[in-house]
Amino acid sequence: MPDSVTVADLAKNVRLSVLQGEEYLDRPITTSDICRPALEFAGYFKHYPAMRIQLLGITETSFAKEIGHEKRKEYLERMCMPATPCFVVSTDLPVMPELKAAAKAAHIPILGTPLTSSRILGNMTSYLVARLAKRQSLHGVLVDIAGVGVLITGDSGVGKSETALELVRRGHRLVADDRVEVYARDEQTLVGEAPMILEHLMEIRGIGIINVMTLYGSGAVMPQDTIDLIVHLETWTPDTHFDRLGDRGDTQMILDVEVPKVSVPVKTGRNLAIIIESAAMNYRAETMGYDATKTFDENLNRLIKQNSQANQTGGSHD
Structure with a gap:
């Protein structure tokens, strides 16, 4: 059976800093897939993968800042579902105040890293695949x-x-x-x-x-x-x-x-x-x-060909 993984395990093994919600690090992680929310900041939640780690980088944070405080607050609150294990903020970006408030209310920890989104995404995926694979x-x-x-x-x-x-x-x-x-x-x-x-x-x-x-x-x-x-x-x-x-x-x-x-x-x-x-x-x-087998076959075929040619040459003298 696959191992169980908690947010605390992820933080320890992938070297993530706990920025908020240290008391909620026992939340389980059930999938190695990781979400980089994009459509969610446009208000589309029909297929929101709530059970995945939510990774916020420069692109996601920049877009979120352009949609205004009220929309940002609404969307981040909707992203804080009971199944959501944690948020990870890359590149040492400051945590949006609306995310802090929404995550605190939903008891979801926020983790941080100086690594870029691509680097930390690869690190987290490698670790989780090894721990959660069948x-x-x-x-x-x-x-x-x-x-x-x-x-x-x-x-x-x-x-x-x-x-x-x-x-x-x-x-x-x-x-x-x-x-x-x-x-x-x-x-x-x-x-x-x-x-x-x-x-x-x-x-x-x-x-x-x-x-x-x-x-x-x-x-x-x-x-x-x-x-x-x-x-x-x-x-x-x-x-x-x-x-x-x-x-x-x-x-x-x-x-x-x-x-x-x-x-x-x-x-x-x-x-x-x-x-x-x-x-x-x-x-x-x-x-x-x-x-080596191919080399043996080639050597054998060459020898057979040489013997065949020698026999034909010998026969032509008779």
Whole structure:
């Protein structure tokens, strides 16, 4: 479930100053959408998004000053609805007296910032999307391998945590073990993080719970990471077919985001950490335009063509 967010949380995490209404900072914020009121200052309230944060910048304030005191007072009072979480005034602009009075009467806090409207809009949206986005809990281990977020999945006991621990020993960073809380930052980007109760912790069979940050330092952990690649560990059996050329292009849908996926057979004697590390490096190379499978196909086709030409040349001498 999405986290609940209050105006106090927003002010603390986005570094907003409380200009008025400090006693009302417990008001809830239920959407990451933010309103920059424009038509409202022209008296149009048919589709007024009252549940959104109301952001007032230079443009909104300048226009409001031109409509006269009585209209400004009326419109600002209508904007102070029970569902309105707060007003944010950007660019260190002075708060209009009519807004102060209307917000005080409606118990709505007013926050301020020296940042421009565009900057604070981006900051607030990023924070609220991360806090309010729909979340899905996945069974697996999330590790950052040289900038590639790799989600390691597989049946219980297949060796996910032990493999992740070896990756940490090789200089990579743990994000989450056992449970990964996932949300979609946008239509193409998934972000994973550890539940608060499991942050920095790993369970290793035969040892128990270990704190990775305590044992390996702060450089061995990350609070969150994008999920760029899924590596699924499967117990090897003779009758199971595994992709040998890497040309299947398997993917997995998580929260409507398609993520590349590779399946790795687990067999005695295989160094899974090195294999997963190589899979991450290969993924990174592919995103930079290098495709090893394509290179192999080109080399194979060239060899076939050369052999065919050689056979034709040899046959013409007979």
